[in-house]
Amino acid sequence: MAKGPGYRMMVYMSKRMIACDEASFLISLREDHRLGSRRWWQLKMHLLTCHLCRKYAHQIGQLNRSLEVYRDQCSHESCEHHLSPEADSRISKVVTRELNAK
Amino acid sequence: MSSTKEHTVDPQHWLERYGDYLFNYAVVRVNDRGKAEDLVQETFLAGLKARDRFRGESTERTWLTSILKRKIIDTYRKKYTSKESSFGEHEQTVFDGDFYRSEEPFRGHWLEGMGPNSHSLLPEGELEQAELMKFIRLCIENLPPQLAASFVMKMIDEEDSDTICKELGITSSNLWVMLHRARLRMRDCLEKKWLN
Numbered sequence: 001m002a003k004g005p006g007y008r009m010m011v012y013m014s015k016r017m018i019a020c021d022e023a024s025f026l027i028s029l030r031e032d033h034r035l036g037s038r039r040w041w042q043l044k045m046h047l048l049t050c051h052l053c054r055k056y057a058h059q060i061g062q063l064n065r066s067l068e069v070y071r072d073q074c075s076h077e078s079c080e081h082h083l084s085p086e087a088d089s090r091i092s093k094v095v096t097r098e099l100n101a102k
Numbered sequence: 103m104s105s106t107k108e109h110t111v112d113p114q115h116w117l118e119r120y121g122d123y124l125f126n127y128a129v130v131r132v133n134d135r136g137k138a139e140d141l142v143q144e145t146f147l148a149g150l151k152a153r154d155r156f157r158g159e160s161t162e163r164t165w166l167t168s169i170l171k172r173k174i175i176d177t178y179r180k181k182y183t184s185k186e187s188s189f190g191e192h193e194q195t196v197f198d199g200d201f202y203r204s205e206e207p208f209r210g211h212w213l214e215g216m217g218p219n220s221h222s223l224l225p226e227g228e229l230e231q232a233e234l235m236k237f238i239r240l241c242i243e244n245l246p247p248q249l250a251a252s253f254v255m256k257m258i259d260e261e262d263s264d265t266i267c268k269e270l271g272i273t274s275s276n277l278w279v280m281l282h283r284a285r286l287r288m289r290d291c292l293e294k295k296w297l298n
Contacts, residue, residue: 056217
């Protein structure tokens with residue numbers, strides 16, 4: 001297959017810019033840590049040209065918001081996990097035995 | 103309330119009052135009902151042993167939760183150091199062969215089908231939200247143990263990076279790579295399991 005100017009441009013760009021693996025790492029890193037100016041620019045330039053990484057950054061923001069809801073729900077009694085009757089009875093016996101032994 | 107009463111604990115009612123709360127707290131973090139039940143039991147036993155040291159500076163529930171939290175961190179540490187929990191040959195690098203192309207000149211670009219699509223990961227309405235919560239739990243369960251430990255400590259427990267590094271015995275660079283890999287997998291899992 002002939003390799004036209006589009007292909008050559010892609011090769012040129014890929015040699016000079018960070019790739020998606022590094023960009024997605026920086027997207028994650030900026031959630032926890034302030035990026036230095038070089039890394040910030042590298043990411044910015046990559047995001048300008050890569051629609052997949054732009055979508056990735058957007059979805060990581062959405063993931064964070066969903067995890068906030070998950071965390072809040074499950075730190076209250078509204079979360080639907082209950083000890084099974086078997087576990088309840090077993091723990092009750094163990095605690096009572098321990099209390100009586102003291 | 104008298105100061106004497108503030109310093110007393112009431113172990114006979116722990117299970118009834120805090121059993122489900124502590125179980126909830128544990129199961130969300132360890133993603134294993136059996137293990138979570140064991141942790142609740144161990145927490146009560148550790149609380150019984152340490153009850154003389156309860157000073158009433160926090161509520162009984164907060165005090166028991168802090169004991170449970172220590173036990174969960176011990177579980178993470180065990181998972182982290184277990185041999186079978188390895189998560190790939192490029193553990194300390196950002197490159198992840200499951201997601202990116204490895205051939206030049208496109209090394210590091212998204213593999214076909216592994217990049218994000220345009221769907222939203224946010225739920226619309228309560229029903230979808232309940233479903234999403236279920237899938238978040240499933241996707242955390244599917245993470246390799248080492249990634250799950252760091253991800254849950256950071257994103258669910260909101261521990262600071264220094265604490266996580268200290269507890270898991272890793273460097274901050276390791277942590278950042280692990281969080282990145284966990285996010286990659288969580289996003290991919292939610293997109294494939296929940297959206298499809």
